[in-house]
Amino acid sequence: MSSSIIDDQPYGRFHRKLFFLSAGGPFLDGYILSVIGVAITGATRELGLTSLAEGLVGAAALVGVLVGGFVFGWVTDRVGRQVMYTIDLIALVAASALSLFVTEAWQLVLLRFIAGVAVGADYPIATSLLAEWLPVHRRGRTMGALVAAWFVGASASYAVGYLVAAAGGEDLxxxxxxxxxxxxxxxxxxxxxxxxxxxxxxxxxxxxxxxxAIRTAFGRYPTEQELARLAETEPAKNSRLSDVFTGGYLRRTLFVGGFWFCQVAPAFAIWTFYPVILGAYGFEAGDTALLWSMVVSLVTLAGCVPCIRWVETYGRRPVIIWTFVGVSASMAALGSFPGMAAALAILLFVVNALAQGGGNILQWIYPTELFPTDIRASAVGVASAISRVGAAAGTYLLPVGLEAIGLGPTMLVGAGLSVIGTAMCVAWAPETKGQALHESAAVPPQSEVRAS
Incomplete structure (x- = not known):
């Protein structure tokens, strides 16, 4: 493995700070996408929202994430990571603060959309910047830990919503x-x-x-040899967004977008309608729905923890394959026996949440490792946009499925999507553990020669 001053640098204070700052994007994503479930009842009563308006409010942020990731991933590759690193959060802070002054439904839909665009833009910005600064021996676990921040944000939104509701009710x-x-x-x-x-x-x-930039980060200028060696791995090049869909990168785009889609389509649907689904299995959530949703987020977060280390010890490929197997098996059991006892259903949902959390850490590892610097942010943006199509579709279709075909078949559809994701990973998932960033992004890399 060829190395550089970045790969040879010990993981230190600068890297830790950059991780926490980059994790702010996933944290805010989890917070913003989850907090609407806390606020929607009060907003519906005060603004007189119709069922159509409720749907638009719920979907606006997801659509914004899709647009923000796709558009601003390309922009980030053109103008740089650092300048976009702050601009996107200015829009997010403004859109959130203006929620205090909403008096009509269209205003709420617009602000939720803008907030979603800002969060979607932050995905390719923050993940690309962080990945490009990390030493090779810490890249996998650090990038994987970004996903854990999503569940921390979701849990925080439920906690804030619960406390505010207890203090002032739905009017707040x-x-x-x-x-x-x-x-x-x-x-x-x-x-x-x-x-x-x-x-x-x-x-x-x-x-x-x-x-x-290296002096600012590490406290010293690189030697001529160190800068030359890094420059050899990053030759000057101007690329186009279309490069993400051409040549050897097309299959990688289909892979990262495809497995991300198969992960979030059933997951977002379940997370959004947990009280409804658990009620169908005989569990009465009652007034504790917010607390139960927070528990689910924390269980999913717990699933992230061991896999953050396993991607470095066992590798990316086995982690993503076996977590897909866990999700597929748990959903197949839930779908095959819809009349099971509530306690057993909860146990299977716990298994499902643990496996989902573990597999989700690959969502920002693979896209940043499989594409070169000139199109990395574009690729992350495209992959996140594809995933949000799955999230929106799953969230919309789950209640439709429950009414049209029933609980068991609906869960089996989710299991089928997970099986497709498993097959996709078996066929296409490369092993990039221990590879320098320019090596894992090269086409065709040795890592894509699947071990027999």
Whole structure:
């Protein structure tokens, strides 16, 4: 494995700070997408929302994430990671704070859409910047840990919603939505001064700026030899968004977008309608729905923890395959025996949540490792956009499926999607553990020769 000053650098204070700042995006995503479930009842009563308007409010942020990831991934590859690293959060903070002044349904839909665009934009921005600064021996576990921040954000939104509801009731729904501006502003201010990715700078033929960025991060300038060695792995190149869909990268785009789709389509549907689904299995959630949703998020978070280490010890490929197997098996059991005891159903949902959490950590490892610097943010944006199509479809179709075909068949459809994801990973998932970023992104890499 060829190395560089970035790969040889010990994991230190700069990396830890950059991780926490980058994790702010997933945290806010989990918070913003989950907090609407807390606020929607009060908003519906005060604004007189119709069922159509409720659907638009619920879907607006998801659609925004799709648009933000697709558009601003490409923009980030053109103008740089650092400048976009703060602009997107300015929009998020503003949209969240303005929720305090909403008086009509269209205003709420628009603000939710803008907040979603900002979160979607942050996916390719923050993940690309972090991946391009990480040493090879810590890249997998650190990128995987970003996903855990999503569940921390979701749990935080349920906790805030529960406390606000206990203090002032549903009338404070706009304060619940506006609360996202507080962590958003903190993260925004902390991100100011973050150095640009030297890999991106070298791709744009700016070696002096790359040397300055390295000095800011590591406290010293690189030697001529160190900068030359890094430049060899990141030759100056201008690419187009279409490169994500051509040549050897097309299969990778289908892979990362496909497995992400198969993960989130059933997962978002279940997370959104947990009280309804559990009620169908005979479990009465009652007034504790918010607390139960928080518990589910924490269980899913617990599933992330061991896999964050396993992607470095056992590898990316076995982790994603076996977690898909766990999701497929648990959903197949739930679908095959819809009349099972509530306690057994809860146990299977716990298994499902643990497996989902473990597999989700690959959502930002593979897209950042399988594409080169000049199209990395674009690829992450495209993959996240594809995933949000799955999330929106799953969330919309689950209640339709429960009414049209019943509980068991609906769960079996989710199991079928997970089986497709399993097959996709068996066929296409490469092993990138221990590879330098430019090696895992090369086409065709040795890692895609599947072990027999």
């Amino acid at each position: 729904w706009n304060w619940v939505l506006a609360s996202a501006a507080v962590p958003g502003l903190i993260i925004l201010l902390a991100r100011i001064g973050t150095p640009e990715s030297p890999r991106w700078l070298l791709r744009h033929d700016r070696p002096q700026d790359a040397a300055e």
